[in-house]
Structure formats: structure tokens, C-alpha cells
Amino acid sequence: MPQATPNGKTIAVIDGNSLMHRAFHAISQPMQAPDGRPTNALFGFFNMFVKFYESFSPDGMICAFDKGRPRVRMEMLPQYKAQRPSMDPDLRAQFPMVKELLKAMRVPVMECEGWEGDDILGTLARRGEQAGYTMLLVTGDRDMYQLSTDLIHIVSTRKGITDVSIMTPDTVSDLYNGITPELVPDFYGLKGDSSDNIPGVPGIGPKKAAALILQYGSLDEVLAHADEVKGKMGENLRAHKDDALLSRKVATIRTDAPIELELSDAHFPAFTSQEALAEVSQAFSDLGFTGVLQRIVALAGGTVKAPQAACFELPKPVDTKDASALVASAISNNQWVGVALEQGSTAGQLTLDLDDANNKVLWVATNHALARFDGDEALVTLQQLFEAGKIVSSDVKQLVHALMPSDSAQVATLTYDKIDPARIFDTGVAGYLLDSDKPSFSTAALAQHYLKTTLPQEDKNFSEQAIDAWVVHALQDVLVEQLKQTGSDKLFTTVEMSLLAVLAVMERHGLGVDAAVLRNQSQELGVEIDRMVEHIQQEAGEKFKVNSPEQLSHVLFDVWRLPTFGLKKTKKGFYSTNAKVLSELAHEDTRVAEVLEYRERTKIKSTYLDALPELIRGDGRIHTSFNQTVAATGRLSSSDPNLQNIPTRSELGHRVRTAFSVPEDSVFLACDYSQIELRLLAHLSNDEHLIAAFNSGADFHAATAARVFAVPVEEVTPALRSRAKAVNFGIVYGQQAYGLATSLGIPRAEAQQMIDRYFAAYPGVDAYLKQQIKLAHEQGFVSTMYGRRRYTADINNRNFQLRSFAERTAMNHPMQGSAADIIKIAMVRVQDTLVEKRLRSKLVLQIHDELDLEVPINELEIVSKLVKEQMESVCHLSVPLIAEPSYGNNWAEAK
Numbered sequence: 001m002p003q004a005t006p007n008g009k010t011i012a013v014i015d016g017n018s019l020m021h022r023a024f025h026a027i028s029q030p031m032q033a034p035d036g037r038p039t040n041a042l043f044g045f046f047n048m049f050v051k052f053y054e055s056f057s058p059d060g061m062i063c064a065f066d067k068g069r070p071r072v073r074m075e076m077l078p079q080y081k082a083q084r085p086s087m088d089p090d091l092r093a094q095f096p097m098v099k100e101l102l103k104a105m106r107v108p109v110m111e112c113e114g115w116e117g118d119d120i121l122g123t124l125a126r127r128g129e130q131a132g133y134t135m136l137l138v139t140g141d142r143d144m145y146q147l148s149t150d151l152i153h154i155v156s157t158r159k160g161i162t163d164v165s166i167m168t169p170d171t172v173s174d175l176y177n178g179i180t181p182e183l184v185p186d187f188y189g190l191k192g193d194s195s196d197n198i199p200g201v202p203g204i205g206p207k208k209a210a211a212l213i214l215q216y217g218s219l220d221e222v223l224a225h226a227d228e229v230k231g232k233m234g235e236n237l238r239a240h241k242d243d244a245l246l247s248r249k250v251a252t253i254r255t256d257a258p259i260e261l262e263l264s265d266a267h268f269p270a271f272t273s274q275e276a277l278a279e280v281s282q283a284f285s286d287l288g289f290t291g292v293l294q295r296i297v298a299l300a301g302g303t304v305k306a307p308q309a310a311c312f313e314l315p316k317p318v319d320t321k322d323a324s325a326l327v328a329s330a331i332s333n334n335q336w337v338g339v340a341l342e343q344g345s346t347a348g349q350l351t352l353d354l355d356d357a358n359n360k361v362l363w364v365a366t367n368h369a370l371a372r373f374d375g376d377e378a379l380v381t382l383q384q385l386f387e388a389g390k391i392v393s394s395d396v397k398q399l400v401h402a403l404m405p406s407d408s409a410q411v412a413t414l415t416y417d418k419i420d421p422a423r424i425f426d427t428g429v430a431g432y433l434l435d436s437d438k439p440s441f442s443t444a445a446l447a448q449h450y451l452k453t454t455l456p457q458e459d460k461n462f463s464e465q466a467i468d469a470w471v472v473h474a475l476q477d478v479l480v481e482q483l484k485q486t487g488s489d490k491l492f493t494t495v496e497m498s499l500l501a502v503l504a505v506m507e508r509h510g511l512g513v514d515a516a517v518l519r520n521q522s523q524e525l526g527v528e529i530d531r532m533v534e535h536i537q538q539e540a541g542e543k544f545k546v547n548s549p550e551q552l553s554h555v556l557f558d559v560w561r562l563p564t565f566g567l568k569k570t571k572k573g574f575y576s577t578n579a580k581v582l583s584e585l586a587h588e589d590t591r592v593a594e595v596l597e598y599r600e601r602t603k604i605k606s607t608y609l610d611a612l613p614e615l616i617r618g619d620g621r622i623h624t625s626f627n628q629t630v631a632a633t634g635r636l637s638s639s640d641p642n643l644q645n646i647p648t649r650s651e652l653g654h655r656v657r658t659a660f661s662v663p664e665d666s667v668f669l670a671c672d673y674s675q676i677e678l679r680l681l682a683h684l685s686n687d688e689h690l691i692a693a694f695n696s697g698a699d700f701h702a703a704t705a706a707r708v709f710a711v712p713v714e715e716v717t718p719a720l721r722s723r724a725k726a727v728n729f730g731i732v733y734g735q736q737a738y739g740l741a742t743s744l745g746i747p748r749a750e751a752q753q754m755i756d757r758y759f760a761a762y763p764g765v766d767a768y769l770k771q772q773i774k775l776a777h778e779q780g781f782v783s784t785m786y787g788r789r790r791y792t793a794d795i796n797n798r799n800f801q802l803r804s805f806a807e808r809t810a811m812n813h814p815m816q817g818s819a820a821d822i823i824k825i826a827m828v829r830v831q832d833t834l835v836e837k838r839l840r841s842k843l844v845l846q847i848h849d850e851l852d853l854e855v856p857i858n859e860l861e862i863v864s865k866l867v868k869e870q871m872e873s874v875c876h877l878s879v880p881l882i883a884e885p886s887y888g889n890n891w892a893e894a895k
Helices: 016-026 040-056 094-104 117-132 142-147 168-175 181-191 206-214 219-224 230-240 241-251 275-287 292-300 333-343 376-388 397-402 427-434 443-451 462-484 489-509 515-539 548-558 580-588 589-609 651-657 676-685 689-697 700-709 716-733 737-744 748-762 761-778 800-836 857-874
Strands: 008-016 061-063 134-139 154-161 163-167 316-318 344-346 361-364 370-374 389-394 424-426 626-628 638-639 668-672 781-783 789-791 842-847 850-856 883-888
Touching: 008 040, 008 117, 008 142, 008 370, 016 040, 016 094, 016 117, 016 134, 061 117, 061 389, 094 275, 094 789, 117 134, 117 142, 134 142, 142 154, 142 181, 142 651, 163 168, 168 181, 168 789, 181 206, 181 241, 206 800, 219 316, 230 241, 230 462, 275 292, 275 589, 275 676, 275 737, 292 443, 361 376, 361 462, 370 462, 370 515, 376 397, 389 397, 389 737, 397 424, 397 489, 397 716, 424 427, 424 462, 424 489, 424 883, 427 443, 427 462, 427 489, 443 462, 462 489, 489 626, 489 800, 489 842, 515 589, 515 651, 580 589, 589 651, 668 761, 676 689, 676 761, 689 700, 700 716, 716 737, 716 800, 737 748, 748 842, 761 781, 761 800, 781 800, 800 842, 800 850, 800 857, 850 857, 857 883
Parallel strands: 008 061, 008 134, 134 154, 316 370, 344 389, 389 424
Antiparallel strands: 154 163, 344 361, 361 370, 626 638, 668 850, 668 883, 781 789, 842 850
16 A cells, blocks of 8 residues: 655644543442432543543544444354343433533544444554544554554553553564564464464464464464464474464454544534533533533633523622622621621631741632632631631631641641630531542532532632632532531531641641651661662572562562463553552461561651651641541541551551651550450440440450351460451451451351351341441442441442442441441540640540650649540440550550
């Protein structure tokens, strides 16, 4: 075929099926539109779509899809793709939606009954090449490499939805050890393709296939010289000649699909008219894709305003120097603030630049206006609002820190007692409490979900912060009503908003840390790591980068010859060396155990010992952030730095904790709930035997072992107790036989037998957990003792993994969530009591079921008693709620 003359234009053709499947599996967390339809594949697909356009800027874009059964190839090979499982219903439901969204964007959607998307890509690619276009084929299928020419490039998705490589004839040849694009079908004719049920020749893999084709020149020549090939390979070539030829034919991409499309009509973006932009905006807004919509609109020049609710008709900005803009008669700025206090205010994001006081900006919304305050006036106004007004914000804690900086070396003008939980309303926390599994609680996401609209766009008058202030003001009433309807309003005010103030105080106080200890530990650990690397390399007999997955895989499986049965290879072709693989291998090989120890040490060194000194603030302390809207269970999380992830039971974690210190005249006090989730299981299930075990005061795990294994309690061995403990905690987390078998290293059948014995010993627990699953099916959610809901949208999903996760959530949320509620209530009570009694002790950390305080020695006795009493009196269960205090000179000694 003569070389086409390039016309300077580029057209991209997307393999819709390939990218939808990749997006669906890359974004495994369930996502739903406001009307409940699944949207995770759509979200990934259009993020990839936008990313691709931003990277390559093609002049036109087309999307091709399979339609019906692949009749064209099934006529050649009846078993073609027959082994593939049926498509997940949630993914299937998103295909009509993606086509509608593409059509709204004026992107041609091509499909032909009985033909695969591959053949449509092939047909369009050859047509485009002949017309002089540079064609970009976006797909994850490697058999498409056969189409590669100087004008046809394959944009191959390698990982997730954004990692791509560009395949040209040269890169195809490099990848396949000399196999050029036109020989790719021959290559598949020999090696076959198990994913599509293409047989190939038995015993011939990619390397042998490539070597044979390079030796003889083509599949036809390989078969013609099959008599020259020795051994079993030669026998197979001679016996499976017809299979090889058929496999090549099936693997050959067709370029004659009966499609009608003028490539010159496929220009992009083609949705630039106001009518088209409005259609695109409506289509994506209906699915809750605010962020994706903004990126797509930007591709068309950003000339569209998203659909707005009436309440988002922004007012004229108020200049507080000219208060007549707010009301008919001129009033002073103080009077304006008075109007704001009277009406209830919304304080937006306060942006701070500590080097330039004039860069402080506060936006305040009332029922009638949106006002801007600058400089010191912003702080004065915010102070007035906290002391006497109502504050509604997407991040109340950020506003608190504007007046109570999270660095105790800086002056605070706001105190804990001035933060009234009844007068603050954080929309993000409200959204989280209403459905903690949502992917975002931003103002944009909440507006989309609860107000069915997207945010107005920024302009010269209104910044992002101004719009945020106005919209959260509109959101409050809707969120308040939703909290009331779900019975979450009391939990919101008395727990979450009360806790917000406590967390702000804790973040300001921070945690003492000794930088010198961290530096010394880093040096010591660095020496240990170097020694380990040297020993591991000696064991391997070669120098290699131990932290390189690819090089480590070579050592484990090529040099040490460790078993690879059941292991999967990565996209780059080497066996995985992830933590799960290494943990399993470490049971059998001490060298792998040393590699695991090396990884733990390097992680501790980089994450904590090297990083923490850089985070010490002006007061010489570290100030973590406590997050109320991250963990779906209701628990708090910690970030910048994450102090919850320091290993609790390892010697390394203990060493790191020794660096967290207190002043010389103080101690570090830790008070930990004992087995709180198991105690909650006993209470909620009302199982008489479980209750009796706790009320007896005896060793609970030993008592469980005695009942489960039918032996007297005095004959319970440490091994039996350990197994009983694993079952106890496994039941709380909804663990099934597979998980228990994995954690204990026992056969699955034995694990199932243990679970069956457990439920026979504690029938009330069995009945309770089944009742929770039934509730989840009936009402779509389960609740804690305090009404914290967790929704179980996938409880009826056909996908086993998603359904199983929903069932485990239904079983464990009442315990996990109630434990989270209890310790949050305890935090508020402890803080209030410390303030009430004017004690100098400070709450500094909350980690899992533990409260940590910095306590002057002369307050140790009273504060230990106070914290224990407050933690134990949060609620009255049918079993004792036990909190156990301990203390030391640092965090490590306290625990």
C-alpha cells in the first residue's frame, strides 16, 4: 500500500469497551448518581477521556463499542471468548449511560451488530491513514499493535486509567523481541490468547513464538519448516498446524467493518454552542459529576455556566465601607455585623497569608447579601461571629484555627469555652454523618446531591471562597432537615460539633517530640538497613536494589528459585513482590523474612524518623490534624503526620514512640478501652454466655476457648487461647472462613469448623449478626447505639466481593461505629471536665480506642481517676465498660 501523505491532523478512536472495563476495575469503590445508578466506570472513563485530550489534543475523537455477540469471529471459532464470565450488572448498566454522555458531547459513537470494537478501530484507522490523518487508537488490547504504522499509533493503557504508553512500529518490535506489527497476527497464531480462547499451538509461549517467527520469517514459513523443529515443540507444530492458521485468522483485526462516518466530521470539541454546553452540563450534573463536568467544560473554552438553583443567583457583592449596598439606609460596619448576627451567618473560607496581614479575607453570607472583610477586620468580624453569632462553614475547624492557630507559639484570641456546638454547623461533617461512604463532602458534592445543582463559576466579583460561603448558607436548611429525618441531628450537635472544638484545641496544643532522639534513631536505623542490604545481596550472590520490585522479583524467583505457583505477574512481566506475596513466602524462607524486615525499617525511617523533625512547629511540637470525615466507620483519622499508623506491636514502633515526650514536670498518660468492641457485641447480641464470660471477670479469650473447643478452662493452652482470640475479633469484623484461615495459617475447612463451633457456643451472637444482615436488606442501612448510620448499597449486588463487603459492614458497624461514638463522647467529657476543674492537663492524642494526655505530675492522680471515670461512664452496658490508664515519661513508656 503506498505511503499516505500526512495532512497534519490527528484523530483519536477510543475502544469504549476496553476503557470502560479498565475504569470499572480501577475504581472499585462504589459510586452512585443521586438517583442510585452506579457511576464508577463512567467516572474513570471520563477522567481518562479528559486526561487523554489534555495530553494529545487530537482534532477529532470517536468512540467505538462492541455490539451483540462477536458473530464475525464466532463463525470462525465457536468457542471464541466463551470462557469469559458474564459482565458485572453494575458495569453493564453504565454502557448506555456512557454512550448518552458521549453523544451529548457530540462525540461520534460507532457500533455494528456482530462486530467488535477492535474491528471498528481497525477500519477507522486504515481509512484515516489513507486520508493522511495521524490516528491514535486508545485501547488496552495488545492485539491492536498489529495496526501500528507511521501514521497509526496505539495509545496503550498500562495501569489503572491514566498510565499510558505510545506504541509505534519500533516500540512494538522492541516489546516483542523483533516482531513487527504486520507479524503480530502470526505471533498470536503460535502463542494463542487464553483470555479470548484462541488456542495457538500447545507449549509455545511468547518467547518461543517470537524466536520461531524471527528464525523463519513468518507463521507460514514456521509451519513449512516444522519438520526441522525438534522435540515436543516440533510435534505440536505439525499436529496443530490448522489451529495455528485459524488462531492467526481470528487474531487478525478486520479493517472492513460496515460503518458510515466521515472522519472530517469527527472534530472535537464540537459542543461549543450554548445549547450544546447546556446539554452537556445537564447530563453530567444529573450524575453528580461536578469535578469532571468542570474539566469537560474547560475543554470547550469554559463558556458554560452549570445549571443553578434559584438560591445560587449570587447577590451583588457588599462593600462593608458602603453598607447601603445591603439595606436601603446607610448603616455602620458594626451595624452590618449586627444584622449578620441577628440573621445567622455563613462564614466562608478564611484565607491567611502570615507574611502579609492584608491578605486575610473573610466572606460572610446572610439571607440577603454576601460581604467581604479584609485584613484585621476579617479576624475581628470572625471573632464576633464565634462569640455571639452562628457559623455555618464547609470547614469550621479551619475558621477556629484562624483565631486559635494550630501552633501554640502564636497568640490565640478564641478559647474553647467560646465555641458553642449549638452555634456552629460544619456542612462537610453533616454530609459525612448522613452517608459516610460518599467519596466527597465538599460543598460542590453536597450541592449536587442535596440541591441538585452545581456551583456557580468564579468571576471578577466572586472567588471560590465567596461562592463557598454563599452555597453553604443555602445548604444548611436542607442538611438540618436531612439530619432530623435520619435521626442524626442529636449525634451531629452533641457529639460531632462538640468534638470539633475539642479537636481544634488538641491540634493547637500538639505533641511534644524530641528531634535529637529522632535523628539518632534515624542514624541507627540507617546503619541497620545498610547491614541488611549487604546481607541480602550476599545471599543473592549479586548486587541489586532491594527496594526495586522488578529486581527483587528476579532474585526471589530466578536466583533463589522460590515457588511461583498461584502468583500473578505484573504488567511488566515479572512476578509481584507485594506485601501479601512476601508474607506468605516468609513463612518458608528466612531470606524473604529479612526482606520484609528491611521494608519495615525503610518505611519507618522515611515516614517517621526522617520526616517528623521537618514537621516541628514554632512551639517545638508536632501538630497532627484530626479528621472527622475520612473513616467511614465513624472513627477519627490522623494526618500530617498520620500518628495512627505507627506500628503498635513492633519493636520499631515502640522505638519511634520513645521520641514523643512531655515536659520534665509531666507524664504521658494513656487510657485505653479494654476489648470495647467485644463488650459491645455481648451487649448488643444479648448472648447470655458472652455476657456471663465478661461479668465473671475471668480471662475472656480463655473462656471462649473453653466453650469453643469443649475443654475445661484450666486446660486451655496458649495456642487454643490465641485461636479463640482470633475468632473473637474476627467475628466482630464479620470475618469469614477464608479470612480466619489466612490469619491463622490453617485450612479453610478447619477455620469454618471453628466459626461453626463459636456460633454454637454463642447462639445469641449468631442470631444477632443474621438479624443485622436482614436489617440491611430490608432498610438499606444499619445503625450504632447512637443512631450513626452506615448504608449497605451493595447488599443485593450480584458481585460476590461487593455483596460480601456489604454483609460484613452490616455485621460489624454496630460494634465499630458504637465504639467510635463512645470514645468521641468520652473525649468531649474529659475536655469539659479538665476545663471545668481548671486543670493544666491536656488531651493530645486519640488513637483507636485510646486517649492520650500530657499531665503535670501533681495532677496525675486526679486526672487518671477523672479520665477513667469519664470513659467508663459514657454508657451503661450489660457488661462492664473498662478503661485502663497507664503512664510514663514518653508515649512508649505509657503503653
